[in-house]
Amino acid sequence: MLMKRRIAAMVGKAATEAQRQGALPPGPVPEIEVERPQNPEHGDFAVSLPLKLARAARMSPMAIAQRLAPLLPTEESILEVNIAPPGFLNFSVRQQWLQAQVEEVIREGERFGNLSQELPQRVQVEFVSVNPTGPVHVGHARGAVLGSGLASILAAAGHQVTKEYYINDAGAQMSAFYRSLYARYLQALGREAAMPENGYMGDYLVELGKEVASEYGERLAGMPEVEAVSATGKLGLEKMLALIRADLSSIGVTFDVWFSETSLYQSGQYQETMELLKQTGYLAQREGAIWFASTLLGEDKDNVLVRSTGEPTYFASDIAYHRHKFLAQGYDRVINIWGADHQGHVSRLKAAVGALGVEPKRLTIIISQLVTLKQGTEAVRASKRKGNIVTLRELVEEVGADACRFFFLSRSPESQMEFDLELAKQQSADNPVYYVQYAHARIASILRLARERRLNWSGGDVTLLVDPAELDIIRKMLHLPELIETMAERLEPHHLPRYAMDLATAFHWFYQQCRVVSSEPSDHAITLARLKLVDASRIVLARCLSLMGMAAPEWM
RNA sequence: GCGCUCGUAGCUCAAAUGGAUAGAGCGCAGCCCUGCGAAGGCUGAGGUCGCGGGUUCAAGUCCCGCCGAGCGCACCA
Numbered sequence: 001m002l003m004k005r006r007i008a009a010m011v012g013k014a015a016t017e018a019q020r021q022g023a024l025p026p027g028p029v030p031e032i033e034v035e036r037p038q039n040p041e042h043g044d045f046a047v048s049l050p051l052k053l054a055r056a057a058r059m060s061p062m063a064i065a066q067r068l069a070p071l072l073p074t075e076e077s078i079l080e081v082n083i084a085p086p087g088f089l090n091f092s093v094r095q096q097w098l099q100a101q102v103e104e105v106i107r108e109g110e111r112f113g114n115l116s117q118e119l120p121q122r123v124q125v126e127f128v129s130v131n132p133t134g135p136v137h138v139g140h141a142r143g144a145v146l147g148s149g150l151a152s153i154l155a156a157a158g159h160q161v162t163k164e165y166y167i168n169d170a171g172a173q174m175s176a177f178y179r180s181l182y183a184r185y186l187q188a189l190g191r192e193a194a195m196p197e198n199g200y201m202g203d204y205l206v207e208l209g210k211e212v213a214s215e216y217g218e219r220l221a222g223m224p225e226v227e228a229v230s231a232t233g234k235l236g237l238e239k240m241l242a243l244i245r246a247d248l249s250s251i252g253v254t255f256d257v258w259f260s261e262t263s264l265y266q267s268g269q270y271q272e273t274m275e276l277l278k279q280t281g282y283l284a285q286r287e288g289a290i291w292f293a294s295t296l297l298g299e300d301k302d303n304v305l306v307r308s309t310g311e312p313t314y315f316a317s318d319i320a321y322h323r324h325k326f327l328a329q330g331y332d333r334v335i336n337i338w339g340a341d342h343q344g345h346v347s348r349l350k351a352a353v354g355a356l357g358v359e360p361k362r363l364t365i366i367i368s369q370l371v372t373l374k375q376g377t378e379a380v381r382a383s384k385r386k387g388n389i390v391t392l393r394e395l396v397e398e399v400g401a402d403a404c405r406f407f408f409l410s411r412s413p414e415s416q417m418e419f420d421l422e423l424a425k426q427q428s429a430d431n432p433v434y435y436v437q438y439a440h441a442r443i444a445s446i447l448r449l450a451r452e453r454r455l456n457w458s459g460g461d462v463t464l465l466v467d468p469a470e471l472d473i474i475r476k477m478l479h480l481p482e483l484i485e486t487m488a489e490r491l492e493p494h495h496l497p498r499y500a501m502d503l504a505t506a507f508h509w510f511y512q513q514c515r516v517v518s519s520e521p522s523d524h525a526i527t528l529a530r531l532k533l534v535d536a537s538r539i540v541l542a543r544c545l546s547l548m549g550m551a552a553p554e555w556m
Numbered sequence: 557g558c559g560c561u562c563g564u565a566g567c568u569c570a571a572a573u574g575g576a577u578a579g580a581g582c583g584c585a586g587c588c589c590u591g592c593g594a595a596g597g598c599u600g601a602g603g604u605c606g607c608g609g610g611u612u613c614a615a616g617u618c619c620c621g622c623c624g625a626g627c628g629c630a631c632c633a
Contacts, residue, residue: 033573041576048575051613061613086613088576131633173633289631300559300629307631314633343560344628369561370627410581411569416562416626427568430595432581438595445593486572498570501580505597512588512597519591556595 004045004482007079007091008032011047014071023067025057036479043082043090044475050087061087098474099462105477105536113480113543115488117158124325125151127337128248129166132240133177135204136247137389138419139339139371144253144392145408145549146368147337149493152547157488162331164257166321169237170265171314176200177240178233184209185232189221202389208236247392251401252549264320269328270312273320273356274305282355292319297351315345319352326358335364335491337413343367366491368413374420390421399428402550406433409548410497432501437553439504440545442511443538444554449517450531457531464529469506469513473533476506477540484547500544507537 011032018024030052037046050064057064065083072081072089078097082090105112127147130140148163155161168174179196186193188210195201212220212235220228241258248254264270277283277292284291288308292315295302305316325334338345346367350360373390396404398421407424410432411417450457465471483499486492515523516530545552 031573035573035575037576038571038579039576046575048614051575054613084576086576168633171633287631291631304631309631311631313631318633340561340627342628342633345633346560367561367627372626407568414561415569417568423568427582430582434595435581438593442593442596449592483572490572492572494570495572498580505580508596509598511592515592517592556593 002481002485003093003478004034007034007045007047010072011049011068011089014068015049015053017071018067023071024053024059024064027056029053036482037090042084042088043080043092045091047089047091048087050089054087065089095466095471096463098471098478099465101474101478102462102465102533102536105539106532109539110543110546112539113484113547114156115158115481115485120158120160121332122160122162122330123154123333123335124162124164124329124331125154125335125337126164126166126325128253129168130244131168131173132237132244133173133200134202134240135389136244136392138373138392138395138421141251141392141395141404142371142408142411142413142417143337143339143368144248145251145405146366146413146493148253148549149405149409149496149547150335150337150366150491152549153484153487153493153496156484156547159488162257163255164259165255167241167258167260168314170261170317171311174233174237177236178229180205181208181212181236182229182232185212186221188213189218191221208239211239212236247396250396251392251404259321259324261317261321264317264324269324270317270320273323274316276323276356277305277319277352280355280357292348292352292355294348294351297354299348299351303348315348315352318345318349319356322349322353322358322363323356326353326362327356331362333362333364335366337366337368340367340369364491366413369416371417371419374418374423390419395421395424398425399431402437403428403431403433405549406431406436406497410494412492412494432497433550434556436497436500436504436541436545437551438556439507440538440541440552441554441556443507443534443541446516446534447531447538448554450527453517455517455528455531457528457535460528460530460532461525462529462532464526465533467510467514469510470530470533473503473506473510473537476503477536480540480543496544496548500541500548503537503541503544507541510537 012029015024015029015032019026019029030049032047032049035046035048037043050061050068053059053064054061062083062085065087068089069081069083078094080092080094082092084090108114125147128136128140128144130136136144151161151163176196176198177200180199183193183195183199184205186209187206212232216235220232222228223231274283282293282296283305284293284302289304290306291302292305293302303315304313305319306312322334325331346365349365350363353363354360399407465474479499483495487495510533514530516527516534518524518527542552
C-alpha cells in the first residue's frame, strides 16, 4: 500500500481514537488528505487535518495536533511525526526504510509504479479520430500524444484500457473528399476536371490522385461517374488511413481498435439507436427533419438527427457510436479527447448518452485547446481544405519524435499554445527531453563500466547509502506510484515530464556528489551499494520514458 | 450578445486536493571536468500570479465583476 494511504489511515484512526477518549470533541472527521510538502524541512508527508478540525472542535489547531500526535503508531520505525505551526502534522520516513526501498524497486523492475485497483475498470480512450480527408497535422498531434500518454497511465494505474480511433468515413465531408480525389485523379490522367465546391485543395490530394492514376491508369475513369467516384474514393480512403496510421505510429501513437462510422449503418446499430431514442420520447419530427429534443434535458437547443433530405447528421451517428461503446462493448468508462472546436458538442452528447440510459458520468470528454500556428509574428489558421497545414510528418522530421512527444505531453490540455515550426526546430536542439534521456544514457554508461570490471552489485549493502544526494534519489523514485495514481484520477498526464526532469536532476546531482565506480579497494562496498542505487534509478527513469512513449537510450 | 476555456519570470510552460518561502527549461551574468558521459553540476539577476472585490485559519488555485485572448453558438463535422 502506498505510504500516503497508510498515513491517511493512521491519522483517521488517531482522530476517532481521540474522540473516543474525549481528547477531541465528537463530530465528523473530514476526509484525510496527505500532501507532499514542497519544503523538505517539513518532512516527506504532511497532514493538515488539525487546521480543518479547529473550528468545529473549538480548539486551536496546534492543540489538536498535539493530541493527535501521541496516538499515531510511530513505533513501526518507519515514520517520525512532527508538529509544525500553524497546525500541520509532518511525517518523515526513516532512513532504513528509504534504503530498503532500493531493493523493492529492483525487485519490481519494470513493473515499478504499477498500481492494483480493487475495482479495475474497462476504459476506452478514443482520441485523434481525425477525418480521413487529409493528413494529421500539428494540432492533432497534441491530442494524439495526450491520448496515448493517458492510456499508458491508466493502464499503469491498473485499469484495462482500449485505445480507439473513430473513422468518420461517412457523410458530407467524406463525399467532398471522394469528389476532390476523383477530380485530381482525372487531372493526373491529363484530363480537364474541375475541383468540386468545398473541395479539399491541399497538395496531398494531388499526390494521391497521381498515385491512383499510376496504379490504376484509365480503369476507374472508364466507369460511370458515380461508381468511379466511389471506387476512387474508397481507394483514397484506404491510402489516407494507411498514411494517418503510419504518421501517428512515428510518434508512438497506436490504436487497438479502428472503428468505422459506416459500420454503424451496415450493422444496423444506427437504426437500433434511433429506435431506442424513439422509445425514450426524446425524438421530435418537425420541419421535415428528426430532432433530438435535448431542451427537455436542459440543453440550450434541440439538434437535428436526420435532415429533411433523410441523411443522418454527425450527431446521430455519434449517438449510435456511444451506444456501441457503452451498451454493446460494455465499457465502464469512456474518455473522448476532442479539440476545443468541438466543445459545443459536449453537453448534448452527454445528454444523449443519458437518454440512452447510461449514467453520463461514465463519459468524460477532455477538451484540448487548439494549437494556433504561427509564422513569425503572424497567426495562421490551419485548414485542411485550404491546404495550409504543418503536417505531423514535417514536424517529426524537423523536430524528432521524442522531442515532439515531450513537448506536447508537458502541457496541460487547457493551455492555449502557439506553435511556430521555426521555434520548434530551434528548440528541439535543447529540448528538455534530452536532459532526461541523457541521465538514462549516463546510467547505462556507468553500469557498462561496472560490468566491464566484473562488478556484481546484487549483494550491495543499501544501508551504506546515507549521502543526502543518495537519499534524495530514493525519495524521488518513490513519488512515481503516487504520481501515477493522481495522474490517473485526474486524467492529467502532463505531470509526468516534469517528474522525469526532477528525477533526472536528482540523479545528475548524485552523480556530481558521489563517485560510483571507484578503484580504491576500501571503496568496494560503497561502490556496490551505489551501483544498486544507479540500477534502481535506471529502472524508474526507463519506466517514465516508457510511459511517455519515448526511447530510453543507452548511448546518445 | 450568450456559453466553454485560458491569462503566472524576457520566451515556452508547471504548481498534484485550497496549504507552510510560486518553480522548471530556454535566454542572460558568472563559477566547476589532468578518476565513472560537461547533452552535466553550482551561484546570481528576473514575478503587483491580467485588474478589482469576496469566501477561508490559509487563495495562483474557490465565488462574483471587469479587461484581454482562443473556441463554439448550422438540417458542418
